[in-house]
Amino acid sequence: MTHLDYMRRLGTQARDASRAMARASTAAKNTALQEIGNALVRHRDSILSANAADMAAGRANGLDDAMLDRLELTPERFDDMLTGLEQVAALTDPIGEITGLRYLPSGIQVGQMRVPLGVVGIIYESRPNVTIDAAALCLKSGNAAILRGGSEALQANQAIAACIREGLAAAGLPEHAVQVIDTTDRAMVDALIQHPEYVDVIVPRGGKGLIERISNNARVPVIKHLDGNCHLYIDDDADFDKALPVTLNAKTHRYGTCNTTETLLVSRAVADTMLPPIAAALAEKGVALRGCPATLALLAGRISALTAATEEDWHEEYLAPILAVKIVDGLDAAIEHINRYSSGHTESIITENYTRSRRFLTEVDSSSVMVNASTRFADGFEYGLGAEIGISTDKFHARGPVGLNGLTSNKWVVLGDGHVRS
Amino acid sequence: MTHLDYMRRLGTQARDASRAMARASTAAKNTALQEIGNALVRHRDSILSANAADMAAGRANGLDDAMLDRLELTPERFDDMLTGLEQVAALTDPIGEITGLRYLPSGIQVGQMRVPLGVVGIIYESRPNVTIDAAALCLKSGNAAILRGGSEALQANQAIAACIREGLAAAGLPEHAVQVIDTTDRAMVDALIQHPEYVDVIVPRGGKGLIERISNNARVPVIKHLDGNCHLYIDDDADFDKALPVTLNAKTHRYGTCNTTETLLVSRAVADTMLPPIAAALAEKGVALRGCPATLALLAGRISALTAATEEDWHEEYLAPILAVKIVDGLDAAIEHINRYSSGHTESIITENYTRSRRFLTEVDSSSVMVNASTRFADGFEYGLGAEIGISTDKFHARGPVGLNGLTSNKWVVLGDGHVRS
Incomplete structure (x- = not known):
């Protein structure tokens, strides 16, 4: 299977799942977050074993200490994943909020409804706990997600991905709502960022090299953070x-x-x-x-x-x-x-x-x-956003600390009573 | 001078002018709109002559009737430009509005201030009146503009551009706040849409061919409208x-x-x-x-x-x-x-x-x-936006009918009293 075929399959599955996620109730999304947490607890040992295997492979491959530190799933970081899921579940659901609904001179009532962007691609480096953070934020904001973690964290990420699927299933949500790419091939990243028909926004999280490479090659909108001078x-x-x-x-x-x-x-x-x-x-x-x-x-x-x-x-x-x-x-x-x-x-x-x-x-x-x-x-938590996708140094779409709303758009809602335009 | 050199000069001038436009007062912006209208009235004859020359050249070059119709600056269309300027002047200035300013647990007060995007590039086809519409919307939203009209309307567009410069000067605003590209070379469009360091957003207005070509080649964000099925x-x-x-x-x-x-x-x-x-x-x-x-x-x-x-x-x-x-x-x-x-x-x-x-x-x-x-x-005027940059069929940044706010972003405003993070 070529990269493009693999991407097409993932993309089609994500697009289909995004329809179900867009209309998922707040309760179903919160249940999924809770059930993902329960699954993490149930599979704690196998996730930590997978991480240990990643660490061993990393050492054998000569990863430096800083990289190994980011890769390690310590007991504290494991618990942080559980806390993160609870915090995102506690956030107000942004989806479906209607603002500014007012009557216009023609008699129609016009407002805007907050809706998910659709499919969010998140590309990140070694930290396996980002898999849970990213999945939780996409899920709560009604999006489907395609996640691509670092190759050095592959085994832990796949173990965590299995827990996410269990949680989604327990809440009656489509298992393809969160897909974790299971190949370490870099060409998959290129496929992911080049197809607006499958992915609505890319959020790269990691070093400057990663972010610049993605921004320069993406054909999908990117929410990115470069320097902080x-x-x-x-x-x-x-x-x-x-x-x-x-x-x-x-x-x-x-x-x-x-x-x-x-x-x-x-x-x-x-x-x-x-x-x-x-x-x-x-x-x-x-x-x-x-x-x-x-x-x-x-x-x-x-x-x-x-x-x-x-x-x-x-x-x-x-x-x-x-x-x-x-x-x-x-x-x-x-x-x-x-x-x-x-x-x-x-x-x-x-x-x-x-x-x-x-x-x-x-x-x-x-x-x-x-x-x-x-x-x-300057931080999403300090600004009261409750969660942070990242900090955008762009002006387009989202700027500064980005919360759940950064993964949403609006649609116009028009309510009439048989109104026609004259 | 190469296209890139030309673009660099225009881009640097636009970027500099955008700083002055971002802090321009509502009064100065409205004065400029009014003075542009006064200049149009003063130079009415020379603008109509320039348009007549464009029409003659168009006929000689075999433009079809539909194209010639769009190109023609009838007395009615001329007056519509004046009305458009008045309407945009009458709109509430979106820039500087601070929303959601509230106290956070740390004691800091956090809100968001609406700011211009910076430099807006607008690429359009034959209608010379779009030059005034586009300039007015960019000006009112505190942006600098680089406008690129159709080659068939070059003479009228340059005559109108001279009026815009007069109006800006009369209001004490930088003349480079609105620049109308004076070459018909298509490569200039490619230069314009490829340099995020000079241009913050591109708005193509015209047929589907133009819009697809620009979307496919742009390295700058695009607010675009494709089909209306x-x-x-x-x-x-x-x-x-x-x-x-x-x-x-x-x-x-x-x-x-x-x-x-x-x-x-x-x-x-x-x-x-x-x-x-x-x-x-x-x-x-x-x-x-x-x-x-x-x-x-x-x-x-x-x-x-x-x-x-x-x-x-x-x-x-x-x-x-x-x-x-x-x-x-x-x-x-x-x-x-x-x-x-x-x-x-x-x-x-x-x-x-x-x-x-x-x-x-x-x-x-x-x-x-x-x-x-x-x-x-589904229309910016019917939705009460007062003016319409276009209708976006994208979800990112702006969706549906786009008013002045589509040409703006936000920045976070933090007010403290010597607060430090603990």
């Missing part, structure tokens, strides 16, 4: 008692996350007073600074882990205890720097000034814009 | 006094529009009583019927313009006084037929039955679903 700007009218803790949190709360601040901009008006103590506090946390010439002049001799920033530093997503620092001539220069170098993820201003806070919110072109808050808040 | 289903519990006028309106109000009904489905339970008088009324309007075997058996001898439907008829968008007719075994068969053959544009059910009306609305997967109303209502 986030900025914090300390304005002329910043309150130091907010600037200090927010800067520390934005940079040092976690180094490896996409919403961590990577460049600190400080207005020249407050640089002399605010930057030295903030830099000292960062240095104490072990953060190395890459400064502009003015920053170097100000901090030289006071901070040891300080080197000159190059043009590349303004572009860099360090994901490490390193922070680029630039002293700028006020708000206009800050906005210009951000809109030039930012990846459009998240930016925050520290200010007590009404007009400049409004300008920052309006003029900075990023998926999240903040006033007096840490960039670390 | 719309269905009307007369249910068991239809009220004949609604079924008759709605069917006549849905089919005969206008034949060439995408929301015209192309297939009539009739439940077997009411076919004997309702179909003959409806068919007679359609025949009287000059509509030829293509019937399924049961329809043929029922109507043979009563209706003269009646032939057997083939499989192709169920797929067909006639855009002509022809209607495919099928007698079906109730709602399930109707929904199955629609979800199989429809282009996903607009479908309507005629029924007094509560449960079946709800099932039709939920289970039919089209951009507009209606109860007891003519499919002809």
